[in-house]
Amino acid sequence: MHRSPYRVRDVMTRRVVAVRKGARYKEIVETLHEWKVSAVPVLAEGDVVIGVVSEADLLPKEEFRDSDEPLGLDQLRRPLDLAKAAGSTAEQVMSSPAVTVGVDATLAQAARIMAHTFVKRLPVVDAEGRLQGLVSRCDLLKVFLRSDAELAREIDREVVEHLFRGTGAEVHARVEGGVVTLGGHLHDASLVPVAARLARAVEGVVDVEWELDTEVTSASRVP
Incomplete structure (x- = not known):
């Protein structure tokens, strides 16, 4: 990998x-x-x-x-x-x-x-x-030829598991056409920009979007 x-x-x-x-x-x-x-x-x-x-x-x-x-x-x-x-x-x-x-x-x-x-x-x-x-x-x-499945695995490993482990958050990654959508439940909204930067740092990612069921759902797209 x-x-x-x-x-x-x-x-x-x-x-x-x-x-x-x-x-x-x-x-x-x-x-x-x-x-x-x-x-x-x-x-x-x-x-x-x-x-x-x-x-x-x-x-x-x-x-x-x-x-x-x-x-x-x-x-x-x-x-x-x-x-x-x-x-x-x-x-x-x-x-x-x-x-x-x-x-x-x-x-x-x-x-x-x-x-x-x-x-x-x-x-x-x-x-x-x-x-x-x-x-x-x-x-x-x-790098933009990497498959969505490969990108999703790396996002799960390098972002979700690394950043949200032990926080009580239930975050999952979905990738379509190189666009990463991080969804689920998140308690600490301050982690959103951090996660966005980490996800965009993965080679082959086109963009990062959010679908959260917390108070930060109004910011479904992180600049």
Whole structure:
């Protein structure tokens, strides 16, 4: 039985295509085309991730192909792209340092990294920076594929039994479409927001609602 929170290692893709830092430009393009991906990690010795090369990193070579034409002001303000246009290896055109995530990071941590850096996928590395896999936005959503029955069991174990044992409360969990409904009889209304936070912390839960036969029934939905 899995216990929340899930870690990146639980959902990441372990079979990852990557290129070495000395990979030639055309080899990189062929790799992207063959594997139908838009970016690949760049590896140094020991499979350490030192950067990522994407279609955007490769495109300046085509954009600045007309070298006999004078460069415009906008182009001159883009020295990094001009340098990439002249590059011929992965190390010369990659974006570095690579934005990565550790294998033991939580899914919430990975999601925040993606949101703050505006990337769709992250190379997953171990403590030494060696490539272990790849995690994408789609991978982070896998937890919402957990069955209602599995979620209900975890809610019973991690919320109901943990929080309400010995309180005289008679609380039970029902899950439909990932939405948890906690019903029954509850004496201490102060436990409602605590239970809501614990239930929402379970990976795969969409929302939490209440059906109680106490004085807190008027708050059937906890914000």
